[in-house]
Amino acid sequence: MRILILSFLLPFLFVSCSSVSYQKIDKAKATKQWGVLEVKETARSMSHSLSTYYKSDLKTGYLEWKAIQNSTSEHIDTKLISNEILNQLTKDKVPFVDTSIREEASAEMAFGKTGMVSAESRLAVGKFKSPSHKIKGEINEVVNYESGSRIQYITVTLFLVSLETNQIVWSEQTNFLKTSRVEGYGL
Template structure:
């Protein structure tokens, strides 16, 4: 009897201390009090579709470059995650991008190739860089109010496409979220 009790107590201890991890599809995740999967997925879906359509119907040529998104909210938001997901979707939609941050490394490699120490079949050619014609910029902003124990948060994600040649904003899109969540300990 005592051995059975100790076994059950030990089993309970092991089970209660173990951690379980599970995965779910991002489409099935529910909204949370913090910025999360729901907001990222909705932003990526609306922004990438709108920008892809604009590129294919209006611009039809040129290369895009990203400028880091600015997070002006009180929440920690991984703006690089949003950028990467939009970039990934637009690349799948055949919208062309350039990454000017690799120019210095590429320039060094081209110079090294000219030394004769690199075989001609893998040497980088001079004059092949592409310049961005447009830059994507963006901001995440919020307005927060507290009413009757609830936090009401209006969040906007805005992207702009700016022509580098004219500095004109040629496209803009916004995704909005109105989140209402109960605040613990409100009124104390």
């Protein structure tokens, strides 16, 4: 009987002991690992700089995103950074294309030509847009240990490359210098 009662109450104890709280993102504090502060600052500075460049210098063309390369010792979700930047640039009306879905779109257009799709919802052929520029990026770091502290210099760099000329036409860098206490240093 005790086992039956314990097996019934045990899950409730674990659930009731856990708690979650949400914070305002702009009030996030620095952490030892790559976190909210770094993601938000990177997205804010990069999207603002690229949006300004596009609207003042480039003015036309479609951009495409290439995955950011993480060359640091930390696990950094580069897709999260990319999505934050792309979201802001899209809000700023900077046009993007996603060539990774061309095959699916082509198959849907071919299916539309079979006559099995209504004329008003059929995808039109010949409306794909080609990217004129590609955005690529890297995250790099230098780590030093001094007097029980870990000093980490992180750089996030984005480049905008013309596909027509292979010329880098824009670049921006966001830098972070993080110092954290190392537990057990010198033991």
